[in-house]
Amino acid sequence: MKIESAEVLVSSPGRNFVTLRITTDTGVTGLGDATVNGRELSVASYLADHIVPLLIGLDAHRIEDTWQYLYRGAYWRRGPITMAAIAAVDTALWDIKAKVAGLPLYQLLGGRSREGLLCYGHASGAELPELFDSIRHHQEEGYRAIRVQTGVPGLPSVYGVASSANAATTADGVTSRYDHEPARPGAKPVEESWDTRAYIRHIPTVFEAVRNEFGPELPLLHDAHHRLTPIEAAKVGKSLEPYDLFWLEDVTPAENQAVLRRVREHTTTPLAIGEVFNTIFDYKDLFEEQLIDYVRSPVTHAGGITGLRRIFDYAAVYQIRSGVHGPTDVSPVGLAAAIHLGIAIPNFGIQEYMKHSEATHELFRPGYTFEDGLLKPSETPGLGVDYDDEVGAAHAYAPAYLPVNRLLDGSMHNW
Template sequence: MSKIERVEVFVASPGRTFVTLRITTSDGVTGLGDATLNGRELAVASYLRDHLVPLLIGKDPARIEDMWQYLYRGAYWRGGPVTMTAISAVDTALWDIKGKVAGLPVYQLLGGRSRDGVMVYAHASGTDTASLIDDVERFLGLGYKAVRAQAAVPDVGGTYGVRKGKVYEPAATSLPDEQPWDTEAYLRFAPTYLEAVRERCGFGFHLLHDVHHRLTPIEAARFGKQVEDCRLFWMEDPTPAENQEAFRLIRQHTTTPVAVGEVLTSIWDVQRLITEQLIDYVRTSVVHAGGITHLRRIFDLAALYQVRTGSHGATDLSPVTLAAAVHLDTAVPNFGIQEYMAHADETAEVFRSGVTFADGMLHASEEPGLGVEYDEKAAERFPYQARYLPVARRLDGSVHDW
């Protein structure tokens, strides 16, 4: 019987910082998992090296469900982003191994195709309305069928979602960047640029917008109602999800669809949101919600309540997570959309992925497993760099949700 023989944890910063897990079996088969928790990478690396790796040696790599239960239910301290990210890495790596042993891409192990491709959305941004519209048109010209739109609020100075270079990178390389925030200015401005995008670019594509936890429930309700004529595909994270009753208030005032979940890590975190139909899209991800095994469980629950999937997929998630997400997206019946941001060129030097983009959709690799390779030697050229996500402060100096 094949056993887990070696488990390695790699931390490198090719464009962004990634934590990668590689499991090798006694038969010489390897599997990759992503263990990246943006801004807290070393916490997960330590959790893996110091606590989980010793538990894996000698175990049967084929027993994926049992391993998930062993790592989650077998521990007294359960849940949380660090624990769930570490479990996710192990789970994803074991699915990669199982696919290679079976000689099949992972989506085939999950039941086969439910669709030919996975629709994704791009991230358009601008320093003002005009530059945002130019960016939306650029992505539409590249074949995207869905585009998220964000623009800098005038005279405020720091706005989430505005790309500074080729790749959107909010994490700084020193201490956290403290960015100003003005809710009233945002509420005045954001509807105007979304309306301008629709006026210029029309309704022949899906338009998305990320509020990024910045509003109170009643502010989010007012915003959602104000932009109803824009027919948003969704407004994302309109208010922090800790108070889930808040989404009932939003529902009472607007028909704009709601997407929530990128910072939530388990089926218990989203159970009420789904079963009470307080959201339309669940955004939990492979890397932070327990891997393929647990994310499939979340998606199956969502399917019972006509909630669709819309997994987080920013560039702080490595190509391993993107590949795993595309395999799962390809298989599940209630897929909605997949977030997609092209990685930096340096990232592609370390991770070689078989995921392809065409006609606004991603397509899973047909190689056995996930179809991703990790170049350990290339990674050595990109040593770890500490990075922090920004902190938002209101104009009076108090801390706000980022």
């Protein structure tokens, strides 16, 4: 079974997605997600100009060999664009293999280890009343674990806090929240501002109020979004200990992995890191020194199912678990792949699940379900996602960028 063609599909049903579709000479198709938020066209070009010509004629069954061919063969290894492109090929080939086998993909990854994936949703509010409403709304939707993001006094807008401008009102007058969507349409990123001292003072008061209102049982998560130095991160981790977080995410940018030691020395708040990592080498030291508790990479950015499975297997040696990135910029193809992997691996922890919009579902028609707080894979052969070309063609790419961040004195900071 040879690869006959591969198409790079760029579409924007409200936000941009890059999808690879591989077709074999036997007429089987497979899908892979290659979306890199705010840099979509670079990965589309990497695929169309440098990878698609290499794929034609390869044996579609040789997934590992193709992975190695693209990883070693580029000479320029790793990085988000390369690894997202490899991920798309890898995922599409797994989709094809599972369709040919007539099995849902997770069956090829070892079969079912659990009934469904515990997932967390994004509750947010600039002030406490709005935040509490959002938490209740998520509970009503079935979420059993909830990420809490909130405004910081003195800052006009803060990462993770949904703007009411994104809420949609249906024909029958019901207003639904739409989760925080940071990429904004336009030729340039918007600028936000940041004040670490105000954040550090404010955040424990928010978690105290949330625990008082919702009790001790509800698993709560929080994302510091790369903004702290190691000693600031240690302080935040320590100040949140009384509120028993499921995890504290991305406390530092973690480019210098050794700095995580400082955070770890000071706090028992569990740490999740890695949504911007791409390979096992980004995690190696963090695992071996047991500096983190959860792996955040999605299938889409970590070299596909093959790449992420390798990371999870190594993590398991150190009792570190999965906590896969699942914002709306990971397409339903990337999410479906994560669900198949998550249902099979022994060291599953939690799955992030920000629901995609209706327009995104019309484009991808995913077969996975969300019931009682659990994501369940499609039982049809393959990934269980179908790309609708007509819908895709109706939504042309529109430039959109993640914001940038400045400190109050105007210096650039991490967003």
